[in-house]
Amino acid sequence: MTTARRSDTTRAAILEAARERFAADGYERATIRAIARDAGIDPSMVMRYFGNKEGLFAAASEIDLALPALGALPSRHIGAVLVNHFLDRWERDDVLTGLLRVCVTNEIGAARMQAIFEAQLGPVTLGVCPEPEEAPARAALVASQILGMALSRYVLRFPPAVEMSRDEVVAWLAPTVQRYLTAEAP
Protein backbone atom coordinates (compact mmCIF):
# COMPACT_ATOMS: atom_id res chain seq x y z
CA MET A 1 0.00 0.00 0.00
CA THR A 2 1.30 3.42 -0.94
CA THR A 3 1.34 5.81 1.98
CA ALA A 4 0.94 9.53 1.37
CA ARG A 5 4.35 11.18 1.16
CA ARG A 6 5.05 14.74 2.12
CA SER A 7 6.14 15.49 -1.42
CA ASP A 8 2.77 14.66 -2.93
CA THR A 9 1.38 18.09 -2.12
CA THR A 10 4.37 19.70 -3.82
CA ARG A 11 3.93 17.53 -6.89
CA ALA A 12 0.28 18.51 -7.03
CA ALA A 13 1.09 22.20 -6.65
CA ILE A 14 3.61 21.99 -9.48
CA LEU A 15 1.15 20.20 -11.74
CA GLU A 16 -1.61 22.71 -11.06
CA ALA A 17 0.66 25.67 -11.72
CA ALA A 18 1.99 23.98 -14.86
CA ARG A 19 -1.50 23.37 -16.23
CA GLU A 20 -2.44 27.00 -15.71
CA ARG A 21 0.73 28.32 -17.30
CA PHE A 22 0.61 26.00 -20.29
CA ALA A 23 -3.03 26.88 -20.83
CA ALA A 24 -2.37 30.61 -20.57
CA ASP A 25 0.94 30.91 -22.41
CA GLY A 26 1.64 27.84 -24.55
CA TYR A 27 4.72 25.67 -24.36
CA GLU A 28 7.64 28.03 -24.96
CA ARG A 29 6.40 31.00 -22.95
CA ALA A 30 5.43 28.85 -19.96
CA THR A 31 8.82 28.85 -18.26
CA ILE A 32 9.84 26.46 -15.54
CA ARG A 33 10.83 29.39 -13.37
CA ALA A 34 7.37 30.93 -13.62
CA ILE A 35 5.69 27.61 -12.88
CA ALA A 36 7.94 27.07 -9.86
CA ARG A 37 7.22 30.57 -8.61
CA ASP A 38 3.47 29.95 -8.88
CA ALA A 39 3.87 26.68 -6.99
CA GLY A 40 5.98 28.38 -4.32
CA ILE A 41 9.05 26.18 -4.71
CA ASP A 42 12.45 26.17 -6.40
CA PRO A 43 12.80 25.48 -10.13
CA SER A 44 15.14 22.61 -9.45
CA MET A 45 12.33 20.71 -7.74
CA VAL A 46 10.52 20.58 -11.06
CA MET A 47 13.51 18.85 -12.57
CA ARG A 48 13.81 16.39 -9.71
CA TYR A 49 10.17 15.35 -9.94
CA PHE A 50 9.58 15.43 -13.68
CA GLY A 51 13.01 15.08 -15.26
CA ASN A 52 12.75 17.92 -17.75
CA LYS A 53 10.25 20.30 -19.28
CA GLU A 54 8.84 17.73 -21.68
CA GLY A 55 8.28 15.33 -18.83
CA LEU A 56 6.47 18.04 -16.91
CA PHE A 57 4.23 18.77 -19.87
CA ALA A 58 3.52 15.09 -20.41
CA ALA A 59 2.46 14.75 -16.77
CA ALA A 60 0.47 17.99 -16.77
CA SER A 61 -1.47 17.09 -19.91
CA GLU A 62 -2.63 13.65 -18.86
CA ILE A 63 -6.37 13.40 -19.21
CA ASP A 64 -8.89 10.87 -18.02
CA LEU A 65 -11.16 10.69 -21.00
CA ALA A 66 -14.34 10.16 -18.98
CA LEU A 67 -16.27 8.72 -21.88
CA PRO A 68 -19.99 8.71 -21.31
CA ALA A 69 -21.94 5.47 -21.60
CA LEU A 70 -22.73 5.65 -25.27
CA GLY A 71 -24.03 2.30 -26.52
CA ALA A 72 -27.52 2.52 -25.12
CA LEU A 73 -28.72 5.94 -26.19
CA PRO A 74 -30.71 6.47 -29.41
CA SER A 75 -28.29 7.24 -32.25
CA ARG A 76 -30.30 10.29 -33.26
CA HIS A 77 -29.07 12.16 -30.19
CA ILE A 78 -25.46 11.18 -30.43
CA GLY A 79 -24.42 14.49 -32.00
CA ALA A 80 -25.85 16.56 -29.16
CA VAL A 81 -24.45 14.23 -26.52
CA LEU A 82 -21.00 14.37 -28.06
CA VAL A 83 -20.91 18.16 -28.37
CA ASN A 84 -22.14 18.52 -24.80
CA HIS A 85 -19.55 16.09 -23.57
CA PHE A 86 -16.67 17.88 -25.25
CA LEU A 87 -17.82 21.31 -24.05
CA ASP A 88 -18.02 19.87 -20.54
CA ARG A 89 -14.57 18.46 -20.82
CA TRP A 90 -13.18 21.74 -22.09
CA GLU A 91 -14.77 23.86 -19.39
CA ARG A 92 -14.15 21.61 -16.37
CA ASP A 93 -10.44 22.48 -16.21
CA ASP A 94 -7.87 24.02 -18.52
CA VAL A 95 -6.00 20.87 -19.46
CA LEU A 96 -7.56 20.70 -22.91
CA THR A 97 -7.10 24.40 -23.49
CA GLY A 98 -3.45 24.00 -22.59
CA LEU A 99 -3.13 21.02 -24.88
CA LEU A 100 -4.71 22.97 -27.72
CA ARG A 101 -2.37 25.91 -27.15
CA VAL A 102 0.67 23.63 -27.03
CA CYS A 103 -0.07 21.12 -29.78
CA VAL A 104 0.24 23.80 -32.44
CA THR A 105 3.99 24.18 -31.88
CA ASN A 106 4.93 20.98 -30.04
CA GLU A 107 5.14 17.48 -31.48
CA ILE A 108 4.37 15.71 -28.22
CA GLY A 109 1.30 17.84 -27.71
CA ALA A 110 0.12 17.19 -31.26
CA ALA A 111 0.52 13.43 -30.83
CA ARG A 112 -1.37 13.50 -27.56
CA MET A 113 -4.20 15.53 -29.04
CA GLN A 114 -4.50 13.05 -31.87
CA ALA A 115 -4.48 10.12 -29.42
CA ILE A 116 -7.24 11.71 -27.37
CA PHE A 117 -9.51 12.15 -30.34
CA GLU A 118 -8.78 8.66 -31.59
CA ALA A 119 -9.67 7.18 -28.24
CA GLN A 120 -12.69 9.43 -27.74
CA LEU A 121 -14.13 9.30 -31.21
CA GLY A 122 -12.85 6.04 -32.67
CA PRO A 123 -15.21 3.63 -30.93
CA VAL A 124 -18.21 5.97 -31.21
CA THR A 125 -17.66 6.48 -34.90
CA LEU A 126 -17.18 2.80 -35.62
CA GLY A 127 -20.41 2.05 -33.79
CA VAL A 128 -22.67 4.44 -35.68
CA CYS A 129 -21.29 5.13 -39.14
CA PRO A 130 -22.62 3.21 -42.16
CA GLU A 131 -19.32 1.96 -43.64
CA PRO A 132 -16.49 0.97 -41.25
CA GLU A 133 -13.74 2.07 -43.62
CA GLU A 134 -15.16 5.59 -43.62
CA ALA A 135 -14.81 5.84 -39.84
CA PRO A 136 -11.40 7.62 -39.69
CA ALA A 137 -12.42 10.34 -42.12
CA ARG A 138 -15.72 10.88 -40.31
CA ALA A 139 -13.94 11.09 -36.96
CA ALA A 140 -11.51 13.65 -38.40
CA LEU A 141 -14.43 15.75 -39.64
CA VAL A 142 -16.01 15.74 -36.19
CA ALA A 143 -12.64 16.57 -34.65
CA SER A 144 -12.23 19.51 -37.01
CA GLN A 145 -15.53 21.05 -35.93
CA ILE A 146 -14.94 20.43 -32.22
CA LEU A 147 -11.39 21.77 -32.32
CA GLY A 148 -12.40 24.77 -34.40
CA MET A 149 -15.09 25.77 -31.92
CA ALA A 150 -12.73 25.24 -28.98
CA LEU A 151 -10.12 27.38 -30.72
CA SER A 152 -12.56 30.21 -31.45
CA ARG A 153 -14.26 30.12 -28.05
CA TYR A 154 -11.57 29.23 -25.52
CA VAL A 155 -8.25 30.23 -27.11
CA LEU A 156 -8.79 33.06 -29.59
CA ARG A 157 -11.90 34.22 -27.74
CA PHE A 158 -13.69 35.60 -30.77
CA PRO A 159 -16.41 37.74 -29.20
CA PRO A 160 -19.39 36.18 -31.03
CA ALA A 161 -18.15 32.68 -30.18
CA VAL A 162 -17.70 33.61 -26.52
CA GLU A 163 -21.06 35.33 -26.23
CA MET A 164 -23.07 32.41 -27.61
CA SER A 165 -24.76 30.49 -24.85
CA ARG A 166 -23.79 26.90 -24.37
CA ASP A 167 -27.20 25.72 -25.57
CA GLU A 168 -26.87 27.76 -28.73
CA VAL A 169 -23.49 26.18 -29.47
CA VAL A 170 -24.94 22.72 -28.98
CA ALA A 171 -27.98 23.51 -31.10
CA TRP A 172 -25.81 24.69 -33.98
CA LEU A 173 -23.04 22.09 -33.82
CA ALA A 174 -25.02 18.96 -32.98
CA PRO A 175 -26.59 18.56 -36.44
CA THR A 176 -23.17 19.04 -38.03
CA VAL A 177 -21.58 16.33 -35.89
CA GLN A 178 -24.62 14.10 -36.39
CA ARG A 179 -24.30 14.44 -40.16
CA TYR A 180 -20.55 13.79 -40.18
CA LEU A 181 -21.15 10.59 -38.21
CA THR A 182 -24.27 9.09 -39.70
CA ALA A 183 -25.20 10.67 -43.05
CA GLU A 184 -24.34 8.78 -46.20
CA ALA A 185 -21.13 9.95 -47.84
CA PRO A 186 -21.72 12.87 -50.25
Next chain:
Amino acid sequence: MTTARRSDTTRAAILEAARERFAADGYERATIRAIARDAGIDPSMVMRYFGNKEGLFAAASEIDLALPALGALPSRHIGAVLVNHFLDRWERDDVLTGLLRVCVTNEIGAARMQAIFEAQLGPVTLGVCPEPEEAPARAALVASQILGMALSRYVLRFPPAVEMSRDEVVAWLAPTVQRYLTAEAP
Protein backbone atom coordinates in the same frame (compact mmCIF):
# COMPACT_ATOMS: atom_id res chain seq x y z
CA MET B 1 7.50 57.32 -58.84
CA THR B 2 9.31 54.87 -56.61
CA THR B 3 12.36 53.41 -58.29
CA ALA B 4 13.51 49.90 -57.41
CA ARG B 5 16.18 50.01 -54.74
CA ARG B 6 18.83 47.42 -54.26
CA SER B 7 17.52 46.64 -50.80
CA ASP B 8 14.14 45.51 -52.07
CA THR B 9 15.47 42.08 -52.91
CA THR B 10 16.83 41.77 -49.38
CA ARG B 11 13.54 42.84 -47.87
CA ALA B 12 11.77 40.26 -49.98
CA ALA B 13 14.22 37.53 -48.99
CA ILE B 14 13.72 38.34 -45.31
CA LEU B 15 9.96 38.29 -45.67
CA GLU B 16 9.98 34.96 -47.49
CA ALA B 17 12.26 33.36 -44.92
CA ALA B 18 10.17 34.82 -42.10
CA ARG B 19 6.94 33.44 -43.53
CA GLU B 20 8.45 29.97 -43.81
CA ARG B 21 9.87 30.02 -40.30
CA PHE B 22 6.72 31.38 -38.68
CA ALA B 23 4.65 28.78 -40.52
CA ALA B 24 6.97 25.93 -39.54
CA ASP B 25 7.84 26.89 -35.98
CA GLY B 26 5.38 29.43 -34.58
CA TYR B 27 6.28 32.80 -33.09
CA GLU B 28 8.70 32.00 -30.26
CA ARG B 29 10.72 29.28 -31.95
CA ALA B 30 11.11 31.24 -35.17
CA THR B 31 14.21 33.20 -34.17
CA ILE B 32 15.45 36.29 -35.94
CA ARG B 33 18.86 34.67 -36.26
CA ALA B 34 17.42 31.66 -38.06
CA ILE B 35 15.36 33.85 -40.38
CA ALA B 36 18.41 35.98 -41.19
CA ARG B 37 20.48 32.85 -41.86
CA ASP B 38 17.81 31.59 -44.26
CA ALA B 39 17.76 34.94 -46.01
CA GLY B 40 21.57 34.99 -46.21
CA ILE B 41 22.08 38.25 -44.32
CA ASP B 42 22.92 39.55 -40.89
CA PRO B 43 20.31 39.59 -38.10
CA SER B 44 20.76 43.30 -37.61
CA MET B 45 19.35 43.92 -41.09
CA VAL B 46 16.05 42.54 -39.91
CA MET B 47 15.98 45.14 -37.17
CA ARG B 48 16.89 47.94 -39.53
CA TYR B 49 14.14 47.09 -42.00
CA PHE B 50 11.35 45.99 -39.66
CA GLY B 51 12.15 47.61 -36.31
CA ASN B 52 11.67 44.57 -34.12
CA LYS B 53 10.33 41.03 -34.17
CA GLU B 54 6.72 42.09 -33.86
CA GLY B 55 7.13 44.45 -36.79
CA LEU B 56 8.62 41.65 -38.84
CA PHE B 57 5.72 39.38 -38.03
CA ALA B 58 3.21 42.09 -38.83
CA ALA B 59 4.83 42.61 -42.22
CA ALA B 60 5.19 38.88 -42.91
CA SER B 61 1.57 38.13 -42.09
CA GLU B 62 -0.03 40.75 -44.29
CA ILE B 63 -2.57 39.13 -46.55
CA ASP B 64 -4.43 40.36 -49.56
CA LEU B 65 -7.82 38.88 -48.93
CA ALA B 66 -8.59 38.25 -52.59
CA LEU B 67 -12.32 38.04 -52.06
CA PRO B 68 -14.13 36.41 -54.95
CA ALA B 69 -16.95 38.25 -56.64
CA LEU B 70 -19.78 37.02 -54.49
CA GLY B 71 -22.89 39.07 -55.04
CA ALA B 72 -23.97 37.56 -58.32
CA LEU B 73 -23.79 33.82 -57.72
CA PRO B 74 -26.82 31.82 -56.58
CA SER B 75 -26.90 31.73 -52.80
CA ARG B 76 -27.34 27.95 -52.78
CA HIS B 77 -23.73 27.53 -53.86
CA ILE B 78 -22.22 30.01 -51.49
CA GLY B 79 -21.10 27.36 -49.02
CA ALA B 80 -19.10 25.43 -51.61
CA VAL B 81 -17.61 28.62 -53.06
CA LEU B 82 -16.55 29.80 -49.63
CA VAL B 83 -14.93 26.51 -48.60
CA ASN B 84 -13.12 26.32 -51.92
CA HIS B 85 -11.90 29.86 -51.58
CA PHE B 86 -10.50 29.31 -48.10
CA LEU B 87 -8.79 26.06 -49.08
CA ASP B 88 -7.25 27.89 -52.04
CA ARG B 89 -6.05 30.66 -49.82
CA TRP B 90 -4.57 28.21 -47.34
CA GLU B 91 -2.73 26.18 -49.93
CA ARG B 92 -1.39 28.97 -52.14
CA ASP B 93 1.28 30.00 -49.64
CA ASP B 94 1.99 29.44 -45.97
CA VAL B 95 0.99 32.85 -44.66
CA LEU B 96 -2.29 31.59 -43.24
CA THR B 97 -0.66 28.49 -41.80
CA GLY B 98 1.89 30.73 -40.11
CA LEU B 99 -0.83 33.00 -38.82
CA LEU B 100 -2.73 30.03 -37.42
CA ARG B 101 0.39 28.70 -35.70
CA VAL B 102 1.19 32.12 -34.24
CA CYS B 103 -2.24 33.39 -33.23
CA VAL B 104 -2.57 30.69 -30.57
CA THR B 105 0.17 32.22 -28.42
CA ASN B 106 0.45 35.79 -29.75
CA GLU B 107 -2.00 38.62 -29.25
CA ILE B 108 -1.14 40.42 -32.47
CA GLY B 109 -1.61 37.24 -34.46
CA ALA B 110 -4.95 36.57 -32.80
CA ALA B 111 -6.17 40.08 -33.55
CA ARG B 112 -5.09 39.78 -37.17
CA MET B 113 -6.78 36.43 -37.58
CA GLN B 114 -9.99 37.88 -36.22
CA ALA B 115 -9.70 40.89 -38.53
CA ILE B 116 -9.26 38.63 -41.54
CA PHE B 117 -12.35 36.61 -40.80
CA GLU B 118 -14.37 39.73 -40.08
CA ALA B 119 -13.36 41.25 -43.39
CA GLN B 120 -13.77 38.00 -45.33
CA LEU B 121 -16.98 36.78 -43.79
CA GLY B 122 -18.68 39.89 -42.50
CA PRO B 123 -20.07 41.20 -45.81
CA VAL B 124 -20.90 37.74 -47.12
CA THR B 125 -22.80 36.83 -43.97
CA LEU B 126 -24.70 40.09 -43.86
CA GLY B 127 -25.72 39.58 -47.47
CA VAL B 128 -27.21 36.12 -47.14
CA CYS B 129 -28.36 35.48 -43.57
CA PRO B 130 -32.02 35.93 -42.66
CA GLU B 131 -31.63 38.25 -39.64
CA PRO B 132 -28.86 40.89 -39.69
CA GLU B 133 -28.30 40.77 -35.93
CA GLU B 134 -27.48 37.07 -36.20
CA ALA B 135 -24.65 37.76 -38.63
CA PRO B 136 -21.72 37.85 -36.16
CA ALA B 137 -22.68 34.54 -34.54
CA ARG B 138 -23.15 32.89 -37.93
CA ALA B 139 -19.80 34.18 -39.15
CA ALA B 140 -18.15 32.81 -36.00
CA LEU B 141 -19.70 29.40 -36.63
CA VAL B 142 -18.34 29.35 -40.16
CA ALA B 143 -14.95 30.49 -38.91
CA SER B 144 -14.91 27.69 -36.35
CA GLN B 145 -15.42 25.03 -39.01
CA ILE B 146 -12.91 26.56 -41.43
CA LEU B 147 -10.27 27.06 -38.74
CA GLY B 148 -10.82 23.59 -37.32
CA MET B 149 -10.31 21.94 -40.69
CA ALA B 150 -7.22 24.06 -41.37
CA LEU B 151 -5.84 23.12 -37.96
CA SER B 152 -6.43 19.40 -38.50
CA ARG B 153 -5.22 19.33 -42.09
CA TYR B 154 -2.38 21.86 -42.32
CA VAL B 155 -1.02 22.23 -38.78
CA LEU B 156 -1.66 19.07 -36.79
CA ARG B 157 -1.71 16.95 -39.96
CA PHE B 158 -4.14 14.36 -38.68
CA PRO B 159 -3.71 11.53 -41.22
CA PRO B 160 -7.39 11.15 -42.17
CA ALA B 161 -7.74 14.91 -42.64
CA VAL B 162 -4.63 15.01 -44.81
CA GLU B 163 -5.60 12.02 -46.91
CA MET B 164 -9.04 13.33 -47.80
CA SER B 165 -9.11 14.75 -51.30
CA ARG B 166 -9.90 18.37 -51.68
CA ASP B 167 -13.24 17.60 -53.31
CA GLU B 168 -14.19 15.37 -50.40
CA VAL B 169 -13.44 18.16 -47.95
CA VAL B 170 -15.57 20.58 -49.93
CA ALA B 171 -18.40 18.07 -50.28
CA TRP B 172 -18.48 17.49 -46.52
CA LEU B 173 -17.96 21.07 -45.30
CA ALA B 174 -20.01 23.01 -47.84
CA PRO B 175 -23.43 21.94 -46.44
CA THR B 176 -22.25 22.82 -42.94
CA VAL B 177 -21.15 26.30 -43.95
CA GLN B 178 -24.29 26.73 -46.02
CA ARG B 179 -26.46 25.85 -43.03
CA TYR B 180 -24.56 28.16 -40.66
CA LEU B 181 -25.10 31.02 -43.10
CA THR B 182 -28.64 30.57 -44.39
CA ALA B 183 -30.66 28.12 -42.28
CA GLU B 184 -33.12 29.53 -39.78
CA ALA B 185 -31.76 29.67 -36.25
CA PRO B 186 -32.35 26.44 -34.33
Next chain:
DNA sequence: GCGACGTGTCAACACCTGTTGGCCTACAGT
Protein backbone atom coordinates in the same frame (compact mmCIF):
# COMPACT_ATOMS: atom_id res chain seq x y z
C1' DG C 1 38.34 64.42 -55.72
C1' DC C 2 35.24 63.99 -51.99
C1' DG C 3 31.73 63.87 -48.82
C1' DA C 4 26.90 61.80 -48.11
C1' DC C 5 24.32 58.04 -48.04
C1' DG C 6 22.51 53.41 -48.66
C1' DT C 7 23.73 48.63 -47.70
C1' DG C 8 25.86 45.50 -45.06
C1' DT C 9 28.95 43.02 -41.31
C1' DC C 10 30.90 42.35 -36.66
C1' DA C 11 31.01 42.23 -31.92
C1' DA C 12 28.87 42.96 -27.98
C1' DC C 13 25.19 43.93 -24.46
C1' DA C 14 21.76 42.56 -21.06
C1' DC C 15 18.67 39.24 -20.21
C1' DC C 16 16.41 34.87 -19.96
C1' DT C 17 16.28 29.82 -20.70
C1' DG C 18 16.62 24.74 -19.22
C1' DT C 19 19.42 22.21 -16.43
C1' DT C 20 22.96 20.66 -12.83
C1' DG C 21 25.41 19.78 -8.47
C1' DG C 22 26.37 20.94 -3.83
C1' DC C 23 24.72 22.04 0.58
C1' DC C 24 21.41 22.46 4.35
C1' DT C 25 17.46 20.84 7.27
C1' DA C 26 14.27 17.85 9.40
C1' DC C 27 12.12 13.76 9.98
C1' DA C 28 12.15 8.17 10.33
C1' DG C 29 14.13 3.84 11.65
C1' DT C 30 16.77 1.44 14.69
Next chain:
DNA sequence: ACTGTAGGCCAACAGGTGTTGACACGTCGC
Protein backbone atom coordinates in the same frame (compact mmCIF):
# COMPACT_ATOMS: atom_id res chain seq x y z
C1' DA D 1 20.77 9.32 20.36
C1' DC D 2 22.55 8.62 15.81
C1' DT D 3 22.40 8.16 11.20
C1' DG D 4 20.35 7.75 6.56
C1' DT D 5 17.58 9.81 3.52
C1' DA D 6 13.96 12.53 1.47
C1' DG D 7 12.68 17.28 0.62
C1' DG D 8 14.17 21.66 -0.36
C1' DC D 9 17.10 25.91 -1.53
C1' DC D 10 21.03 28.33 -3.65
C1' DA D 11 24.33 29.47 -6.99
C1' DA D 12 26.03 28.61 -11.13
C1' DC D 13 26.64 26.84 -15.93
C1' DA D 14 26.32 26.93 -20.95
C1' DG D 15 23.79 28.43 -24.42
C1' DG D 16 20.34 31.16 -26.87
C1' DT D 17 17.46 35.55 -27.35
C1' DG D 18 16.18 40.28 -29.10
C1' DT D 19 18.48 44.29 -29.77
C1' DT D 20 22.15 47.97 -30.34
C1' DG D 21 26.09 50.67 -31.83
C1' DA D 22 30.41 51.12 -34.20
C1' DC D 23 32.69 50.31 -38.27
C1' DA D 24 33.56 48.96 -43.54
C1' DC D 25 32.42 49.00 -48.43
C1' DG D 26 30.38 50.73 -52.44
C1' DT D 27 27.94 54.17 -55.32
C1' DC D 28 26.10 58.49 -56.28
C1' DG D 29 25.90 63.78 -56.73
C1' DC D 30 28.67 67.66 -57.02
